[in-house]
Amino acid sequence: MTPTEKRFASGGYLDRSQVLKFTFDGRQYEGFKGDTLAAALLANGVSLVGRSFKYHRPRGILSAGAEEPNALVTVGTGARREPNLPATMLELASGLEAASQNNWPSLRFDVQSVNSLFGPLLSSGFYYKTFMGPSRRAWMFYEHFIRKAAGLGKATTLPDPDVYDSRDDFTDVAVVGSGAAGLSAARAAAQAGARVLLIEQDFEIGGRLLSEPAGAAWLRAMRTELEEMANVRIMRRTTAFGLYDGNTLGLIEDADPFAGPVMAAARKTFTLLRAQSIVFATGAIERPMVFSNNDRPGVMLNSAIRTYVNRYAVLPDRNVVIATADDSAYLTAFDLLARGARVTIADARPLAEPTLLAKAKQMGAEVHLATNVADVKGKYTVTGVVLAGKSGTAGVSCDLVGMSAGWSPVLHLTSHQGVKPVYRPEIDAFVPGQLPETQFVAGGAGGSLSISAAVAEGASAGRAAAAVAGKVGVVAEAPALEIEETAGATTVYKPIFGQRKAFVDFQMDVTLDDIQLAHREGYESVEHLKRYTTLGMGTDQGKTSNINALKVMAKLRGISIPEAGTTTFRPPYTPVPIGAVAGRATGHHFRPYRLTPIHDWHTANRAQMLEVGLWMRPWFFEACGTDVNTAYVNEMRLVRSTAGIMDISTLGKIDIQGPDAAAFLDRVYANGFASLKVGRARYGVMLRDDGIVFDDGTTTRLGENRFFMTTSTAKAADVLSWLEFLLDTAWQDLRVSVSSVSDEWAGMSVAGPQSAKILAAAFPDIDFSNEALPHMGLAEGAFKDSPLRIIRLSYSGECAYEIYVGASNGENAWRDLIDVGAAYGLKPYGVEALGALRIEKGHVAGPEIDGRTTLSDLGMGRMVAKRSGYVGEALSHREAFQAANRQRLVGLKSIEPGKRLRGGALLFAPGEPLQGHGRGRMTSITYSPELDCYIGLGLLAADFKGDEVVASYPMKNEVVRARVVSPVFLDPAGERMHG
Amino acid sequence: MLRIDCPCCGVRDHSEFRYGGDATVERPAHDNPDLDSWYRYVYVRPNPKGLHREYWQHVLGCRQWLVVERDTVTHSIHSVSFSRRQRA
Structure with a gap:
């Protein structure tokens, strides 16, 4: 097929009046508005789009959605280079520059594809076993080269020139997903009177309905109705990537590339959405089959083929083999047949729905039941497949292979809060477990794979979600949706063992053999399997691979799928750029800063x-x-x-008033305040309940019942909260009120x-x-x-x-x-x-009041000698605080001329080896012009004998001798301050 | 984000609040010199699975200390009240 034959002249959700030029690996192509990069590449006959992670195997486009493991591209250049973007989600825009990843020197001739020849060697754990064996040092040497060979795209190292925003949002009902279920839920909730936010990761509303030509009219009608409702907001290009406590959703929104150059338009916007209730209408993802060379460019999911045909009006290729274990693949076959493709259906099941079989045959398809694809021929493109059935194997030439192994509900969000998924054998899939009363599931996300069920479930979920927010208005029946549907899987698809290069996880290059190896080596639990093989650890988080891997492991261990369990889903659902979460809080705006009035x-x-x-x-x-x-x-x-x-x-300032204010201060300060006279100030020290010093400051008695407290700058907020805590909880009988006046x-x-x-x-x-x-x-x-x-x-x-x-x-x-x-x-x-x-004067501050020191440690034990009833008293008497080697405040003076002291230095006895934690530490130092030498405060074991220490600062390899002196270096009698 | 329904200010994000620890432990009287009572008050906690009463202060709002009944398994909040009203 030539590229021009691949695009139909009409149909699909494309604006053919807008021709968009873009480049892929430097070559220029054209597409239409409404295309994704993947659709435009397929329309241009480009099927080879990347190299795989480990084996550098040629890869094409597998899917048409966020689950894409293969077609990851790097977009942009220079500071705007962004790697690992799924081409299937990239909205085509004029001037888009995309490039394939993980290949050198070119996509077609990748030197490292020799890794493929060593495939048997490069099994799980190969690198660790081989290169870690000799010694730790050997691994450190090889690691660099191994990491270089494996990998995905490279992010830019330049500063990001773009603007990101972060915002807060609120709604009554959040509906995640705008397929049939989501639209129906949004409509019902809105009609009931709720404020509704409909969130869609795609740039087009409709979900799977976009791939259903028969649903177009219904979709249009619903969309119009919702757009006209004042209480409905629709966010497109927005992924709900995480569910957090309190029905909070993290959303990431891509800029609309067609919005035009708006000043300050953010490239991505992060939204923290608080919803009273949530409807998960996130649909389902189709699973690949596991057979030899199932990763070749030209092997796709059947649902994706259908999407490319119907939504993007692209026929990826004309000779198609549809491999399936599921009825839904027949719809793909019918659409392909209607477009003139030649279709061979290999149905793994011994029986299939007779009406589907009849229609397929009547439309000209060749159908083989109980038949599997055993191998795929071709390297850069598919040239044929080997089919294996009851009567043996047979080669069939083709250029496109579709595969369906059933559907996995997208339940990631529902389990972010710890709700364990539940296995439902009749659909061979996990569905969300019991959700909280404010969360609902509708449609494919809950395992209902028919569109009519999705519409009905959406309506009832929407109504229930609105009721959570107290909105119970009358909801009119949704318009009927007539559509051709299939029943879903009728047999459970089982991977067939013994096939080589049969990929389970496409992105991380994990094959059937790797899982068998993991099993042989004892990595049986899914969590171990994941870590040993790296299965599911790619940027796609194993969206297409988890269930198949689980099935393989369950079969190897001879247990059921629910017994094998499933790994935990954690946010984010799709990768989220850190820049978007930071929004504008970068650099100078990283955090607020406070300025004094001066x-x-x-x-x-x-x-x-x-x-x-x-x-x-x-x-x-x-x-x-x-x-x-x-x-x-x-x-x-x-x-x-x-x-x-x-x-x-900057000092904390607290106004304290009330008849019991003096009694209150007498309790919160370790030293007494009841006797403080009006018009006088006093230095005070507060302890914590555990007897450790909390903060110090001065408090002045302005009147009989009014005090003005100052706290240290650092503890201002903590002290205020602490005083409020005591008054609000413990001492409610005290008539005192406290108020911050720091800013006044x-x-x-x-x-x-x-x-x-x-x-x-x-x-x-x-x-x-x-x-x-x-x-x-x-x-x-x-x-x-x-x-x-x-x-x-x-x-x-x-x-x-x-x-x-x-x-x-x-x-x-x-x-x-x-x-x-x-x-x-x-x-x-x-x-x-x-x-x-203050060091010269021997006043303690933050370095000494470090959350470990007691009043006695700081030489202030006498302040409380005759007191009781203050906060922290009881525990300050505990035995450990009285230990003989307790470190106490001392003054230290350098006795080596010209040598400085350093804060943080460890103190040792002269002659002692400079090892371990020493006998104490230097807390604060300064040069003293009064004494013309370096002095410091320190904490030194009370049982230290002698008046000289060695201060060791290992970081700078400095050793200084210092004399132990009184911490008050200056004017011990206080003559200067008393004047 | 936990959402705490402050009885003074309405439903707010937990980032407006300061956590204040276990609200079920009884603080000894301020002049109680018994070391053991204080040891138990400061250090000994049952760490329950399920409903738990804890102190939160609405520091970026009304500054009231609140008693919040929170499920330590699901993080769902069952009740919020002024700590002053609890005891008074």
């Missing part, structure tokens, strides 16, 4: 910013040095000698010997004398139209003030302080210096 000032004043959790904070300011190591030391000197200002807006207040800290003078100049209404505002004192006032709270607190060890002002005036207050303070030498400083200042 952020713009920082960036305008040469701050180097640092991500701290979600926050952007000034790391250091270039005013004190252009690299961090210079700048932070200068910033430390600034704070110690004059004054520095720091943005602390901007915070800044002015620290250093000049700080009191600067504040007095900036806020002349407030008395900053030691008497009026002592250490841990509070002053309240107003700044412009915002409330103002100034709390004298020190983190750095200097005299310091925390200034809180309404967020909208945060930058104004900051600017005022900078302006007024300039005369005193005030400059901003960043988190690097902040962290260093």
